[in-house]
Amino acid sequence: MKPHNEPASLSGALDQAFMARVHRASLFMAGLVAICVAFTRIGGSWSLGFLCAALWSVANLWTLERLVRASIRPGSRDKIAIGLGLLVKLPLLYALVTLLVFKGGFPAPALAAGVSVPLLVIVLKVAGRWLALRLRAAGPGLPQPRS
Numbered sequence: 488m489k490p491h492n493e494p495a496s497l498s499g500a501l502d503q504a505f506m507a508r509v510h511r512a513s514l515f516m517a518g519l520v521a522i523c524v525a526f527t528r529i530g531g532s533w534s535l536g537f538l539c540a541a542l543w544s545v546a547n548l549w550t551l552e553r554l555v556r557a558s559i560r561p562g563s564r565d566k567i568a569i570g571l572g573l574l575v576k577l578p579l580l581y582a583l584v585t586l587l588v589f590k591g592g593f594p595a596p597a598l599a600a601g602v603s604v605p606l607l608v609i610v611l612k613v614a615g616r617w618l619a620l621r622l623r624a625a626g627p628g629l630p631q632p633r634s
Contacts, residue, residue, distance in 0.1 A: 506552055509612060510545055513605040517541030520604075536593025540601025543584050548605045550576045 521538040525531050550572060557568040588598060 503556075505612070506548075509605060509608050510549060512612070513541065513545050513548075513608045516608060517545070517601065517604050532592070533594050533597040536587070536591065536597035537601040539587055539591070539593065540584075540598040541604040542601075543580065543587065544602045544605050547580050547584075550580060 517538055521534045521541075524537065525534040554569060554572040554577075557565040557572070587593065588595075591598075
């Protein structure tokens with residue numbers, strides 16, 4: 488944690504730990520929404536489609552994050568991890584989403600909502616961090632935000 492008199496920055500919070508929190512929050516939010524929707528009139532098909540799409544989206548974000556980290560690593564790049572990611576992980580992920588869309592029989596709005604879960608979590612976490620920093624700058628004595 489930074490000293491109280493040192494200004495905090497928004498970009499300082501967007502690190503590997505931030506992405507780990509995004510993954511956890513996305514999984515929690517997707518599970519919670521899927522459970523809540525399963526017991527409504529919308530039903531299980533929508534809920535299962537939403538959950539499958541959200542899990543796919545989290546896996547896709549995790550894979551892309553790993554590829555970016557492996558390719559911009561200072562010093563030596565991990566060429567094996569990059570190659571495996573490009574040749575194995577991404578084609579498998581996109582084959583899976585193709586099956587979900589065309590053969591899964593899930594409603595399209597459920598799939599669209601599920602895919603957008605990690606993006607929504609990122610936007611909300613960054614907006615919350617920005618708001619907390621603005622409030623902290625306006626009034627002394629507020630705790631340092633975690634993001």
